[in-house]
Amino acid sequence: MFESTKVGRTVSKEDFREQQEELRTELLAAQRDLKDSNVPVIVLISGVEAAGKGEVVNRLNEWLDTRGVQTFAFWDESDEERDRPRYWRFWRSMPARGEISILFGGWYLTPIEHRFKGHCTDAELDGELNRIVDFERMLTEDGALILKFWFHLSEPNQKARLKELSRDDRSRWKMLPDKSKFSEQYAAFEQVAERIIRHTDQGSCPWYLIEAEDRRYRDLTVGKTLLHAIRSRLAENSAAATPAPERVWTPELPNSPSAQITIIDQLDLSLALERETYQQEMKRLQSEINELAWSAYNKKRSTVLVFEGVDAAGKGGAIRRITTAVDARLYRTIPIAAPTDEEKAHHYLWRFWRHVPRAGFMTLYDRSWYGRILVERVEGFASHPEWRRAYAEINRFEEQLVESGIVMLKFWVQISDEEQLKRFKDREATPYKRYKITDEDWRNREKWPHYREAINEMIVRTSTRYAPWTLVEGNDKPFARVKVLKTVCDTLREALKRTPEPITGYLPCGEKRV
């Protein structure tokens, strides 16, 4: 695989000077066009030791307008990062649309290091690489342009370069945080690198293997590759700008009466609780959830609760029964409304990653990422391919949360059509409830057949072993609230008894500390 990076490609000083001038002008122009596009650009910089990765990045920053570029080195993990799922730090480094992030190593750093040091097996490495493939595909499908550069040196060249660096007292390289000495076992390192590159080399975001011996050749090649990639992507975009035939989505369930029955129809909405039982239960559960929240804090286990449901189903009421019981220092409620402009400039999951709690805390999402496959699907805010792939994206997102030790619960609160109508009318009649009901709520009622199918599919596709949906019969508010609280208590109590285990064959991470 690396043969082509050992052929001794060079660029003369004069050629470099000449080509640089042109390249630079074109890169700046491309960057300006990029600015007006909806494409975020991610440049990953990897390679063998002493290949001059830092030099390349400095060159790029010299050529580009640094106002649209941010560089991220993943040296030390801060404690705010350690206390969250592993990928949180990468989400923090995501460029907005029209901007460029240059990432040193990025998500490849840990896998390379772990495998090379023998901290994981090939099979475990492959599991992690699958995750990476999924992650990158998700980003590219959302419109991101990802360029992955691997800089390579032959063994004698690397030896020479290292010697040269060690002679220079003031070499930057010596001041860098110490990474394991990958160079001492050249062949073994190359083997790991090959496995990783092979496994993650996708059409939509290929690796570029670059010979790093000649600095001029190396830098020019990177610059030209970047320029070409940006230009091609922008050309593609404007080609696609001719409106595609609109695909209207209609309910897809087979037309036979029995196929029309959804999971939601099977809920027994007549379930109810007597007032006295309700008060007793509530008292007991609220006291317990407070204890559990403190215990989770001490054990550094986080909790993520997701609340979804039809309009007026009583999500807010259920949330309040939890928040009034738990110490206010331990939880945060995130109400999901229209995204801010910063949020709109990123992948739709970015705004939820922002709020993932630090270890020990609880986050309640009042509506959530499921908007993608509910309202966005039904209203057509997300295109058909967008919401279709969201199921897998969401499952992987939740998998990462749970894997990092987060206890996760999702509630769907359902009420009958008649009950909803009753509550709507009640809201209209009560002065201090009137603000809760809008014309849109009424419109949504008319779209119920569409929602019905979307909900059914959501539950089928995203109720996973590690993040199951709890369906809540909501016609009787006391019953619904007790069911929610009881589920949270039971799950949290059980979860705190044991250490979380990896869900799949992913990398057993050294930095995992639950």
Next chain:
Amino acid sequence: MFESTKVGRTVSKEDFREQQEELRTELLAAQRDLKDSNVPVIVLISGVEAAGKGEVVNRLNEWLDTRGVQTFAFWDESDEERDRPRYWRFWRSMPARGEISILFGGWYLTPIEHRFKGHCTDAELDGELNRIVDFERMLTEDGALILKFWFHLSEPNQKARLKELSRDDRSRWKMLPDKSKFSEQYAAFEQVAERIIRHTDQGSCPWYLIEAEDRRYRDLTVGKTLLHAIRSRLAENSAAATPAPERVWTPELPNSPSAQITIIDQLDLSLALERETYQQEMKRLQSEINELAWSAYNKKRSTVLVFEGVDAAGKGGAIRRITTAVDARLYRTIPIAAPTDEEKAHHYLWRFWRHVPRAGFMTLYDRSWYGRILVERVEGFASHPEWRRAYAEINRFEEQLVESGIVMLKFWVQISDEEQLKRFKDREATPYKRYKITDEDWRNREKWPHYREAINEMIVRTSTRYAPWTLVEGNDKPFARVKVLKTVCDTLREALKRTPEPITGYLPCGEKRV
């Protein structure tokens, strides 16, 4: 001072139930109105041990719609917080307009603890309290509503409460991170508390001393105070909505020719560098700044560089000479354009606090908070009182940065009227520079008399010992670039030789670690 908190005020169970019902409805209504206003609400919770501060906050969260409320406890400082100026964590907790932040202790926690433990003198404490007064005034002048609650108990009542708590195995109180036992020296603690309250009790954000013995009285009083404060503020706002007579700002310099001379007029814009000297100097300086940046990284000293100047003065060029020299992993360029909607929902300094670098890194602001007293003043985006008070606000902001160990430099790049005209025309004539020139640039030229005075006043009022302005003669680009780089190198080199010292008599903070 605390006598009024020891008179045994109580509320009966029935009264509580009755009043609570009404209070709650009204609080929710007030919160909805707040939502549509431009008022951020900060509720500070302080007081003696065992007064039930956590209980109060939970009650507020029970009464309010938690979707507009965030609670912050300042337990452990994360390393991302420790690596920045002390107030960074408070800026992170600032509510957006229309929302409420509840802060446990907030900026009072450290002063109380330090003085009580004898880590600082009364005089030092007073210095810190002056800062707090300034800080709070800045927020209230910007429209924030700040409520500061102090919960108090008599000595026997506190003793009894502590005993009661210690008997309860499951008391939340016992699970809280250990704070110094303020209760063991009741009188001494009361004395410190009194000094702090007395010193920081301002008309625009007064302290509310509340007797905490009877829980019902305590909670009802807090709720009513909050309701009344929000209602009054919203009423004030709508009263003020009648348009105030517009104050048009005109240049204010006395009309005599000699009074019209500004600092800027004294710059010798004929200064220039020969090509050869330029290249030599640049090579030397770029190499040095890279070394210095690495050295600053190793010593955990941050650098903040601010670039301001007239249009086409060459700010960008000067910035590039730095960024191409410094390792891309060590700096970040923050171009200041129109604020995002999240930024608009906060105090104007909030967006700059967001980007304050972690210890060891460099941030280059391409335009900055000085927009407030330049473009916002001249264009009337900020009102007369707003930009008038910005001088002091900015000085205090910069003081905090420098005090935390940040090396700070501010550059004003100036060119002559003729040179600007030449560059504008050149930009219009060169295809790849054309995007740099807009109609607005031409319009700004016409406003030069206004800018001239604003710039002069800015330099006079904000050139401080700890954050001086460097005026750069910009007609000759090589000269300007070398001057900027040389100033950065000289300052950074000197700064790295010594440990930063406190600027004023502020609190010598235990957490200071430069």
